[in-house]
Amino acid sequence: MKPLVRTAALSGYVELCRTLGIDPQALMKRVGLDTAALTVQDRWISGAAAVQLLELSATASGHDDFGVLMAEFRRFSNLGPVSLVVREEPDVRSALGLLIRHQHMYNEVLHARLSEGDGLATLKVDLQIGEAMEARQATELAVAVFHRILRGFLGAQWQPLSVWFRHPAPADTATHRRAFGPMVEFGREFDGIVFYSDDLDAPNAMADPLLREYARQYFESIVVPKDDTVGDQVRELIEVLLPSGRCSVEQVARSLGVDRRTVHRQLASSGVTFSSLLNATRMDLAEQFVANPRRSLTEISDLLGFSSLSAFSRWFSERFGCSPRAWRSRQSRQKRPGQD
Template identity: 70%
Template structure:
């Protein structure tokens, strides 16, 4: 199946796009992503869609360094729960090894590797998209973010020996030099960072040895719980695709990198169908949205993927036994309404 990434991969995307004069909502919908969904950082979305979005945004903004500009806004906490454990690791070597070992917890298409030789340490970064696709912006975002994370532990004045990219140089490399210093190189054989191996021995000043054990225990518990099934992935994609009006078996199968028969087989093995999952997701979301008086029923109809408000009204009455308007009134007056 095609790789997924956490919504956090697009942290600050909307703000950056607006600052550059492009419409993030239009571009996100074009690749099948929901702007509202970005509010939930731990939700998983298509890595291919994110990669395409970054390329489209760079063209629309006429900024070849779009991915790097997004990396400059990246925060350490964007890594999610693993950031809590990294803060307690004893040194930089332990931090990088843990980050590399558990990269699939925050980005399934990222492949990174740490090597040490002749006094130099190299972190190589690559992306596995499951298909041939332009990924310049996503690569620069990944390398830029890795560089930023290292500076959290090595200090703002730290500079690597070199920063390498396999693609060619942009017309204007000012942004790259501002971010990395004069050591950035293009048309190299790998994407990544080269720095002195002694930097790996730098103690982590944020670490508290008394908390390290607790942090590791917590991490071990969520690392196990983070394993998602095909059924979980389909549910997540349905929730993401419903507001776009493109929630279909074909669209979900395409996002997962398989054909619809494969999706059908996985669902059947769990005693589910695509229709049953869509209906269950709509029911759960409808209860949340209709209870919110600030959302119009017409807006909710669109967010749940209905072609017209009348279709939503019929579905809601069939599902809950009363109209959405009446359900909202009773909910406001008496609390939860029984189905």
């Protein structure tokens, strides 16, 4: 089954369309949706249809910043029931962690994850739509919503160290810089937000300690457990551990609180191995990193946990059929004609 999103994911859509002079009903009809559905926030609709709708709307309005503009209509309550308990969490770390842990309750397309290292926190945002399609607007909307949530906790003057997007910059970046600040960058290797880890320890000014337990009890009565596989957990740990040079099945097992045999056995029951997940994760990251000319190949080798640049180059050539330098050059030539 393809992922769904709550209709709340399109909160502000009709209002923004009218502001920009385009017909929301006609556009929604093209993707099989109806504006009447948006009157009930907890109705579930096709995630692919919602993503396609944002792209069509950006084209129809002539606004490459459609997703960022739409985020300005968002309210905390649009997150649904999870917003009640998040509002009462004692600090930003626990609030953000709860939002990420239960993201499937408000958006099955959204896959965000938080990692920390060297005093920095990185919030990466991925969209898993279930089919290949352009998702620039939905990606920018998701990142902008997380940015607004963090500002809600940390204050209107808070600024991240940087906001990154994988896609190229629009012709006019004024809206992005107004929304995110001056450190918004395009053509990077992931979509997300980088900020100081200390920000996660900031107290939540909205929280009422007396209400937290009530909110937790209510939420636990309606929470829908996430169907996380061991493979999903192992893959996330691999991505976190690779740059440290300590990415081994033993280290992953320790992080999961089990022994290595348990990891091997549970992965085998899913038809995968630790080595296959390690290679698949490295390949996904390698494509992102090598495509970015700002990253040196030596730096990429370290980020992917290789002992030397030559070892990385051999591994890359075996899997991609050419050296990382040749692959980067080819990608650059393919992108150039379509860039503004």
